Amino acid sequence: MAIEVDQIVDAKGLSCPMPIVRTKKAVSALQPGQVVEVQATDKGSLADIQAWAKSSGHHYLGTKQDGEVLKHYLRKASEAEEKKELTYPHVIQNDELLKKLETNEKITILDVREPVEYHFGHIPGSLSIPLGELENRLDELNRDHEIFVVCRSGSRSDLACKLLEENGFKHVKNVVQGMIEWNGPLETAE
Amino acid sequence: MSGKVAIIASNGGLFDAYKVFNIAAAAAASEKEVGIFFTFEGLNLIHKEAHKALPIPEGREHIKEGFEKQNVPGIPEMLETAKDLGVKLFACQMTMDVMGLEKDDFVDGIEVAGAAAFVEYASDANLTLTF
CATH class of the missing domain: 3.40.250.10 (Rhodanese-like domain)
Structure with a gap:
């Protein structure tokens, strides 16, 4: 099942810390409540994305594995x-x-x-x-x-x-x- | 959530540069305020020319292939990324004087600071790291 998102971040083939850096840039440009899919092949990104969400206050929703690619889903936090x-x-x-x-x-x-x-x-x-x-x-x-x-x-x-x-x-x-x-x-x- | 990270970079090899810039970029991407104080050999990491060709420790040259295979960004790109994320770069005045270096010898966007200035910056940091 395809998941509807507001933006896709392609961080495939990039090593730590670039998936996090790309995610941060993408989320900064989103509206509160919007959802992003981060595609990464760095296995460390599974732990890193969750830690990043925790320290930045955004919501980690889950991860799906699609072959070599990890698809992480995050929702931008909303102050309201x-x-x-x-x-x-x-x-x-x-x-x-x-x-x-x-x-x-x-x-x-x-x-x-x-x-x-x-x-x-x-x-x-x-x-x-x-x-x-x-x-x-x-x-x-x-x-x-x-x-x-x-x-x-x-x-x-x-x-x-x-x-x-x-x-x-x-x-x-x-x-x-x-x-x-x-x-x-x-x-x-x- | 928010917080402040103060890093001292005092070594000038390629591995040292990765340790410093990876942690700095990850912290800045996680909404932390990050400042790096470059001193002694660490000044190589922000030197206009030297940062593009940092030495690999002797006997470890084969690791270079690993970096390429894993598509790890080069140090110039890591440095740009750090600057882009708002990481503050301080060059140590005293070491610059000893080594006969001027502000113009370094990449754009750095500040020159003394030890006391860094101590002041780090005094309310949540995390202080030395490499």
């Missing part, structure tokens, strides 16, 4: 998201949602993160519609169902909840904490 000023009032905690899942209640979980974030781990059965596409894809959702909206930290899902409410959805809840603190089962798109 980290502030987490959530204003949508109807929320549910991660563990409450987990309980609903465990009792096999039939519920709709809407994941509004980018496709690549969804790819590397999402709640089983959740539906993927990135926040940027939600307004044009409302028809895929049932207005009468209870919908639980999740993202990485609860920030994008807060915006998604408000968008749904404005469009007449009545039973929408924001999953606060979000995937960053999710301890329940995960599914990958592989």
